[in-house]
Amino acid sequence: MKVKVLFFAALREQLGTSGEEIELPADVDSLAGLRSHLRARGGAFEKAFSDKALVRMAVNQDMVPATARIKAGDEIAFFPPVTGG
């Protein structure tokens, strides 16, 4: 299935991209699975996704835990802890 992945702030700079459309293998159906899938790319991805505490996630613009399921067409965002206000 295909999903849209977005990266923000320090994560976006670290990875050198603000996002992409990804075709996922059939066995990747959760956020945690997607995170592992990205991490397995190695290089900047492995580094950026190695510290789980520093990566927050949202599915279709709702903050969710890593156990959340994902489906085709979802907009999935990865970002560092927020620092607004």
Add this chain to the structure above:
Amino acid sequence: MKVSVQKEDFDLGAEVQALSKDPRVGAVASFVGVVREVPMALEHYAGMTEREIGKIVEEARSRWQVMDCTVIHRFGELQPTDQIVLVAVASAHRGDAFAACEFIMDYLKTRAPFWKKEQRPGGTRWVEARASDDQAAERWEIKRAEAKS
């Protein structure tokens, strides 16, 4: 209820006045955050930011008597002394207005997807999240649990 994520500055007086029009309003509590010392650029997740702030406002409305409320948060390049965020809450009485205003601000800091990047003479640096901000938000959960027990 008004939630705005914008580049432009805002006018505190005008926003408070807009919240004071209803004759049942007896109190408007407002908070303005200002850029301190270091120039910065603010990035946000357009769409989710408005949604997340909207959810925080709804949560505040479920806890206190909130008659109306305005939240404005700026993004883009900001200089020291620039206004960055406004939370203003109208209620019949000050207790609810103060509490809801502080609650919204505390949750905004830990939940709304904004990221600050400081622009210092030596280079740029992403601001790191602070544990004290998480604690500020958590104490509302503790207060709520205490009130229930």
